[in-house]
Amino acid sequence: MTYRLPGRALAALTAALTAFTAFTGAMLSTAHADAGAAGAAKIVVSPGGSDRNVGTADHPVATLAKARQLARSLSGTSDVVVELTGGTYRLTEPLRLTGADSGRNGHTVTWRGHPGQTPVLSGALRVTGWKVHDAAANIYAAPVPKGTDSRQLYVDGAGAPRASITISRNDVQVTKTGMTIVNPNLKYLASLPRQNRIEVESQNSFTDRYAPVQRVDGTTITMQQPAWNNNNWGYDTLAKPFAGGTLMLQNSYSFLKTAGQWYLDPDAGQLYYKAPAGKNPADSDVELPQLTSLMQIGGTYDDPAHDITVQNIRFEYSTWLQPGTSTGYADQQNGAFLAATHQQPNDFLTSCQSGCPLFEAARNSWHQIPAAVQVSAARGITFTGNTFTHLGQVALGIGNDANAHASGVGLGASNITVQRNTFTDDAGAGIVAGGVQPDAHHPSNPAMVDKDITIKNNLVTRVAQDYKDMSGILTTYVTHAVIEHNEVSDLAYDGIDVGWGWGANDPGGSTDYRNRGLYNYQPVYSTPTTLSDNSVRYNLIHGTKKVFHDGGSLYNLSASPRTVIEGNYIYDNRNTVGLYLDEGSRYVTLSHNVIRDSGVWAFTNASPTNNTNDSTFSENWYNSGATQVATGSPHNNVLRGNVQVSSGNWPTAARQVMDRAGIEPGRRPPVDRQADQ
Template structure:
């Protein structure tokens, strides 16, 4: 049993941590343990509990129990090496039995008044200077003010856009033009670029966001397969159910449906950009922490609205600074160019609301990551995605039986994309032994639609099993990074593109190996982007196993996708239902998508596009096409067992 610290901080408006220390009883015989009880009032009660837990963690396991209610954080909770469980003990931050604590980075918005009766637009006061890209109403994200335009309404120039459709000439008369953004949904990228000013028919865009969004691959100027173009974030764009925030005036506007009002609704305006930061150092990582039964809610991420924009490259990696470009980049660098390759190793990652780096033996179980303005949980990402400034280095991380929903970015992102992620300069940087099991990841990547539900990049032994991943614009589960360019011997493709003028050809393997993707239920993917796959691998992944997954409802796209440089991956006993292409290898004479095996999989529709024979030597063996709708018993077993298991593991 646990020994309570005399209900230390009980109801936690009653005492300070310093006073509570005097109430700690001597250790009793038997199973040691301390319980600290926290309630959602009393100012900095969580910080007091954190300080107290530090003093006890060397003596026994410590449980910090949070009573039900909303804890409105004025700053993120930060855990470093001092917050570790010591001497083999664990500090667990958890919900009290039967209760639902919410760690919120938001502010409740009340006091709504009718602003424009003819349009049913309401207004409420918020603190001046408060900014957010998200708003949550009655437990769901509400869209920002936006209109869809045709790509033929505008012409792309080196400095912005020229208005071609006279119906858009009113844009020059709008206030706060530098808060307007262009969103371009392409084949696999989802790009945001902010406006600088509008004069007549000339829209000048902020830099470097504009240039960065218009070179490389699948650009705003030349998407591979068209896609939706939107103008966002102006009062003039308000449509029913949408909102607009004026930070300078401290006013929040909402256009309600006829006869309705936001008054009386739970309206949450995010104020924080992260909630929980778990990060030590490589010499002294955070150890032995657990988080159970908590809800993490109401954050935003503001960088896409700045001059940086969101120059998306793939699955949450983006360009975050200016780079030398050819003068004719709008023509010479729409399918890559050598100068673009010079930027490749500087891509940034979208940060997470809950961040874990330089950490060992950390677990998340039974939590909810909902209504968040970026990635839900980031594990061992690059340093640029961690507020601590320390990236990578996550080991022994367990993510079990959590729910990720209504988040702007991916549910979970593990690993980094920069050189220290794949060839670490310090072995302690390696992100390894991460288990992601029995989680529900649904309806995430709502704003940054290019992101997968779960992404694991350069990780040694990631185990992703028995998850349900659904309702996504892009992919379900993505594994790997680098397009084979960082694997031993490099890639002829990237020799041709000029990458190796800016980085070495590595002779040793990357940290990516021994990935397990098993018994996952993946459905409702590819709602916006046709490129990619429901389950996807990128680059060499020795020892990787992708088996017994059930994929359906992927909008007639690719089920199992082995992208450039994929090697040594075994895919077996998967069920792929109603796909356009059930298995695909992106193999060419200049890449190394080789030596993979696809055996004993079942599918009922779709082409087989796998490069077998020399030089790729991918193997297809024993795969069965079901033509009569009668799945064999072994396939039915996979369909039944895939997804969240009833009892967990």
């Protein structure tokens, strides 16, 4: 399911985002232009240039690869500015910046858009050659190179949904090898061609799962492995979601039922599009993403990438194909998934629907979704004034596990700044910082620690469009993440999530996970994790929980000493949870937040065995919703000075928080801040 605004609203929001990015980019470009005048070497790139040129404004080079080569030769003796003029740079491979592409001898390297212009780094193929394929159904077809595949399509800048149909969970019966068709109206599936292109999507309580079909014989649907088995054990499974949810069949020509849908046949090299009435795709800009990533910044732990700024560039069009493979997307939470075959109990469909020991054996091998723009083994990296849009997975990944980085080197991100960027219409989260595997929380090399990551004054809206289980911003095992003055909105799941691990990796472990069998497969740690000293302040979070009821608009997981959640304004979360401390959350202070119209304004997922203890909720304001915080022994969470308001009579201090939260004044796009505060 893809959420869409009406045409006028979408156009207005698009204009606002463009104005916002242009405004911040212009401010920052002016500052760097002054630096350039003071002696930085400048290399100019233009889509109409030539790599035989020297890279001046009058004689620009054409490719990013050539610009990188020139920058390497200059960065040891001066600051370097690589300036991209406006236009679309269609990439055939990502731009990779390593230790060799860093500032040296105290110098810096900046990749930026020319002031007042918008360079686009695109990973898409523009599709042309449209002809009517089925006039009665208004379906058009266009040729693409055989073997071309993608999970996304964009028409005139708007995401088009894949061909799909929604079915009832009662239409099928889940088995160990697939499904049995119960509804006779679905028997036609056995006659469809290219059955191994069909996928099942299951939207549950907090997971969003994808599994591809192998074949359909009569009423027997055999699914590809290990995707099927991995999606059907653990927690909130496809077979037994905690609270039901939508079940869909996707990606078959026969599912082209609704205007705007599309289907791609890689073997035939044909793209099909069911156009809206009166529309011809030949008159539109149709973009089919091809690359998985557009930019990769990272070196090694001994030679990290460093002192690089990326400014005023539009990153657009990427795709991530793994969910359509036999691995599928066996989602566990917030972009983490099972990616291999694991030993399972023979009766996993009954014995492992709320965890089991063998499931715990697989926990430390969970993978993360790779990002379109990747940063690892790097320090002193800044992203400012950029737009990340129409990306087929996570937009920006910082210090994730090695499996999420094309370089093969994960983690190790420090002194990273992400400020005044726009993230919108992306398939996964806007920003993910940190990893989930053991080296993320107890690193075997000190250089692996993710630390000092600042995420500030960013607009993150309408992301996680395909992988709806993801929050707008996620930081996992990070020391000193500063998440301040962001606006995060319009999400299927949470707004901002901090932490990972359910307390299982904290000192002394968790009785819950001891009972579940985790410590048969990993140690009980005696030292703290890298998760600490985080600041989540002055963020505006609204329009969350549009699909999944579990989780919270602002959420913490595991012990996070000296972490402060303060001055955030949360509203429009469909009467779900505002402030959520999940399993093992400890040592967190939540104060001076405003929570409006939540079903539960404050929640601790506490049991006698999970260490959700020792946090403080103080001087927050809320107008509705239950307080579900475990105080007293053994939890010792504290509620102090919190105020429930009625009839919209917010105190002056609460109104000051409402006004202050979000992108700082002067840098805020002109969007509705809900004037009826």
